[in-house]
Amino acid sequence: MGKIVAMTGNTAAYTGAALCRPDLIAAYPITPQSSVVEGLAGMVYNGKLDSSFVQVESEHSAMSVVQGAAAAGGRVFTATSAQGLALMYEPYFRMSTLRIPMVMALATREMTSPETIWSGQQDAMSVREAGWIQMFCESNQEILDMMLQAYMIAEDPRVQLPVNVCYDGFYSSHLIEGLEVPSQDEADAFLPPYAGKTYLDPGQPAALDPLTPGDLMMRYRKNHLEAMKAAQEVIEEVDRKFAAQFGRSYGGLIEEYKTEDADVVLVTIGGMSGTGKDAVDDAREKGIKAGLIKLRFVRPFPAERLARALKGKKAFAVVDRSVSFGWSCGPMYMETRAAVVDADRYAHFSAIGGLGGADLSCGHMVSVIEKLEAVKNEPGEHETLWLMND
Amino acid sequence: MSYIDVLKETQNVMTPGSSACQGCGGELILRRVMQIAGNNSVFAVPPGCMAGAGVDGWNFSNGCTAPIHITLLDNTASFMSGVSEMYQRKGRPDVNIVAIAGDGATADCGFQSLSGAAERGTKMLYVCYDNEGYMNTGYQRSSTTSLGSSTSTTPAGAAINGKEQQQKYLPLIMAMHNIEYCATASPSNMADLVAKIQKGLEASKRGFAYLHVFSPCPTGWKFAPDQSIQVARKAVAANLCPIWECEKGVFKLTPNRKPIPIAEFVRGIGKFKKLTEEEIASIQALVDARYALLEKLAAE
Numbered sequence: 001m002g003k004i005v006a007m008t009g010n011t012a013a014y015t016g017a018a019l020c021r022p023d024l025i026a027a028y029p030i031t032p033q034s035s036v037v038e039g040l041a042g043m044v045y046n047g048k049l050d051s052s053f054v055q056v057e058s059e060h061s062a063m064s065v066v067q068g069a070a071a072a073g074g075r076v077f078t079a080t081s082a083q084g085l086a087l088m089y090e091p092y093f094r095m096s097t098l099r100i101p102m103v104m105a106l107a108t109r110e111m112t113s114p115e116t117i118w119s120g121q122q123d124a125m126s127v128r129e130a131g132w133i134q135m136f137c138e139s140n141q142e143i144l145d146m147m148l149q150a151y152m153i154a155e156d157p158r159v160q161l162p163v164n165v166c167y168d169g170f171y172s173s174h175l176i177e178g179l180e181v182p183s184q185d186e187a188d189a190f191l192p193p194y195a196g197k198t199y200l201d202p203g204q205p206a207a208l209d210p211l212t213p214g215d216l217m218m219r220y221r222k223n224h225l226e227a228m229k230a231a232q233e234v235i236e237e238v239d240r241k242f243a244a245q246f247g248r249s250y251g252g253l254i255e256e257y258k259t260e261d262a263d264v265v266l267v268t269i270g271g272m273s274g275t276g277k278d279a280v281d282d283a284r285e286k287g288i289k290a291g292l293i294k295l296r297f298v299r300p301f302p303a304e305r306l307a308r309a310l311k312g313k314k315a316f317a318v319v320d321r322s323v324s325f326g327w328s329c330g331p332m333y334m335e336t337r338a339a340v341v342d343a344d345r346y347a348h349f350s351a352i353g354g355l356g357g358a359d360l361s362c363g364h365m366v367s368v369i370e371k372l373e374a375v376k377n378e379p380g381e382h383e384t385l386w387l388m389n390d
Numbered sequence: 391m392s393y394i395d396v397l398k399e400t401q402n403v404m405t406p407g408s409s410a411c412q413g414c415g416g417e418l419i420l421r422r423v424m425q426i427a428g429n430n431s432v433f434a435v436p437p438g439c440m441a442g443a444g445v446d447g448w449n450f451s452n453g454c455t456a457p458i459h460i461t462l463l464d465n466t467a468s469f470m471s472g473v474s475e476m477y478q479r480k481g482r483p484d485v486n487i488v489a490i491a492g493d494g495a496t497a498d499c500g501f502q503s504l505s506g507a508a509e510r511g512t513k514m515l516y517v518c519y520d521n522e523g524y525m526n527t528g529y530q531r532s533s534t535t536s537l538g539s540s541t542s543t544t545p546a547g548a549a550i551n552g553k554e555q556q557q558k559y560l561p562l563i564m565a566m567h568n569i570e571y572c573a574t575a576s577p578s579n580m581a582d583l584v585a586k587i588q589k590g591l592e593a594s595k596r597g598f599a600y601l602h603v604f605s606p607c608p609t610g611w612k613f614a615p616d617q618s619i620q621v622a623r624k625a626v627a628a629n630l631c632p633i634w635e636c637e638k639g640v641f642k643l644t645p646n647r648k649p650i651p652i653a654e655f656v657r658g659i660g661k662f663k664k665l666t667e668e669e670i671a672s673i674q675a676l677v678d679a680r681y682a683l684l685e686k687l688a689a690e
Contacts, residue, residue, distance in 0.1 A: 091462060
């Protein structure tokens, strides 16, 4: 039986990662992720975790070291945020396109400029075309649980892709919550030892990733897209398997909250979802039929489930903690619109808030619901709502 | 065993059929490193002449008989750190972990990851074949390009006469990382090169080993392909490529107290055709000072 412990999101992340028994960890400190690296280093240096810990000189090398270890057959882990993710972009893209599974925690943070160290999801959103599976967590329990699920999803033979476990920098990474920590035996019963392929093996010599002509490249890309599609089913399966053992289900690709009879729906990502649920309760008390859909996965994008969940509703708004330059809206709004093929049957708009650590309050969420309620009978796109305090 | 017997009794790991230029120093160095390391190795070769020449396989007609990966231009040492850690963890320290990279991937954009891996004492052998530039893409300058060299990004022009800076001397920088083994070599001194590859592989079982090998490039430097070994020999004779090694901080210099002048080395090499007297004097001063420093480091 697991035990109940109060811990931060970063502690939940490294505790979950450690339960997965990684062969090798390579990471470089960056705010707000640093305590993940510190926590794992502490466990290894105190003999509580049997992993190789490689002290790298940059995030570019962190991703490169884990790439080498994974190519040599290891289960590997790293963590980063914002500028660190940007620096590791080159081996990051290659990790997914090599089709080698691994897990990386991403304590999401705003991208500079303006100079910032605070929360935001621009880092994760900016790499959503880099071929990784990206999941977003709301609570610290979810962060820990998703570490176990992430390895299982990544290593599934139908998937074979790296997974980002994203959670909001500071709001989740530094927030303390009580959560249940599975025992090592329970974790082992859920996640089997890694049986990955050793790609660089003198016993079976082969060239890993030689220069590849376009025709073959096309086949690889098509396979990668098919694996992303297959991952949707695997994600749901793993959620059910996890629920059967631990009694906690997160809904797989999306979570729906009071959507069944809703007229107007908030679509949220990550930590803001809890605030959104409070705002929905608040609106319900005022007689507004509000509901919420939490996007739990950004890649693969849960287009089908999202469209089904929105079917028959009058209006939706997507709250983004990042922007899409060139579209004058948030990126998840853009993708939600694309997923809902008949978007113009709904009233809909993008809401942008919480950039660079700015507060994304219950009041902001209420204002989104109020606007939805006001425009719900006017189908089509409405102006982007900036959730600012002035 | 003499180096000739060593080469006779080891197999080529790289198959025939690579598309390297005639007289390529890089290919000669790579073949010797690979055959001495043998098939119980994992090799990494970043983009550059050797990857471009298809040492890891191209068109199903040539390849390598040992596992090999084309790393990124800037992550060869860190990628191989991960491979090495996993092999130590698996209880397979017998597997040689070997990187073979050009000077661009080593001294320029790959330098950070190289320095990191060296500082950590990663168990691997890193061999740099230094042909003083980005040859695979048409000879752009690198930080190891000699002063006054006419390259495609530092042409000997009417306003600026070739590369304006002296070369960065990487081997001493690597020696200052307190690594197990650091050495320079030249394909013109094959017995020395073979011995150093063997020593480097041995040292890679204890920690980081680095070998910096002078690599003549007829195509980029513009000299006849049959002159490659001669150019390498003159580079050693002129002290542009002094031969030394450093084992755990102890320097050993192969003496060359009567060097030929730099003016004699540069003669006949196209990239140096427009060197001025001042530039020749400046390179001469650099190599003299470098040799004097190495003599001091190697003094008992």
